[in-house]
Amino acid sequence: MGAFLGRRDGYWCYVRRVPSEITELDGRGIIKLSTRIRIADDPRAIRARKVVARLNAETETYWRDLRSAETANVSERYRAACRRARALGFDYAPAAEVAERDLDEIASRLAAAVRAGQSDGVTRPAVLGAVPKPTFRVSTLLEAFEDVMRPSLASMSEDQRRKWRNPKRRAIANLLTVIGDKDLLEITRGDALDFRAWWADRVLVEEVQIATANKDIGHLNKMLRTLDQQHRLGLDPVFAQLRMEGEEARSRSAFEPDFVAARLLAPNALDGLNDEARAIIYLMAETGLRVSEATSLTSETIKLNHEVPHVQIRGIGRKLKTPQSERDIPLVGVALSAMQRHPSGFPRYLDNAASLSALVNKALETRDLRPTKNHTLYSLRHTFEDRLGAASIPEKIVAALMGHKYYRPKYGSGPSLTMKRDALEKIAFQVELV
Structure with missing residues (x-):
């Protein structure tokens, strides 16, 4: 200064x-x-x-x-x-x-x-x-892009919009580091190649993942393309076809079911975590819910007095990941016990899934409950899917429970709550909460 x-x-x-x-x-x-x-x-x-x-x-x-x-x-x-x-x-x-x-x-x-x-x-x-x-500058790119995308963002919760913005904000910040705050019309193919070279150096020297570089390039390409179409700016597609080769797809990591039963759900294994965080772990273990789906539950979507106690995944105040994500999941085993203790949901983590994930992943790390760095809270969803497959649950019911698209002609209203409950009871963990 x-x-x-x-x-x-x-x-x-x-x-x-x-x-x-x-x-x-x-x-x-x-x-x-x-x-x-x-x-x-x-x-x-x-x-x-x-x-x-x-x-x-x-x-x-x-x-x-x-x-x-x-x-x-x-x-x-x-x-x-x-x-x-x-x-x-x-x-x-x-x-x-x-x-x-x-x-x-x-x-x-x-x-x-x-x-x-x-x-x-x-x-x-x-x-x-x-x-x-x-005219737009690199520094105003996100605001301009968000303005164009307002219709699709309207149904998102504030936390979802934050997650939507953050990777784009990072990509823009990195671009500013490399080429400065230019007018978008002044960005050249050479600038884009310099940006790619900057990322290539980071991949080699800092051991950054190629996938991270490609995400930046993809976000910038989409934002510039969208603004060009909306405002007819006449921008050249300078970031097109610049993805770096060699990206490795990370294989998903799932906890072994025996590990979940013997370690994660063991008495006192999660001592020190607050009640809501522990309950969400139990809920995800038996239902395969996404973290954001579990933290968004409220008294309106928790149905404990129903003939088949269940939770409803709905786009209330937030946008669901896919249309198939809207579903009803029966509560069995430790999930039912957990929700009976939290009939109104988890206000501490409502629309704040990132905070929960960070807390739980750190807690699992300090308690030696992460077999590898790729094992996280979300891994419980992968474990749930594997358990359904191992129990030979019909594909249609698996899709209905996971919130996945079922790639066959749809007839009727899909698996009933009773059918889904019967499937879940076959794989329920035989443990009791203390």
């Missing part, structure tokens, strides 16, 4: 020139803000540097907000122009492109503009191509 540290009237101050790319939005020229710390009281500027760092962070946040607001305004004007042009039977095209169309179309557009009259501030620029396309 030494570059932004200045002196004024006996006080340390923050001094910074407004960058050229933001001068149209911030006309202050040179910013001078007092730290309110006297030079005499802080001659080495130790405290002042901390204040300057804070003022600089606030200023850069302000500039980002200005750019985002400007981009949003331009984007909305552009979308409005596209909608208006389509309503009049035209596609929206920039003025230079309109001028190259055939004379009949140009005449039709001019006629529409004349009919609109001078007072219509939307139609004339829409049909004549006078509204500039929005």
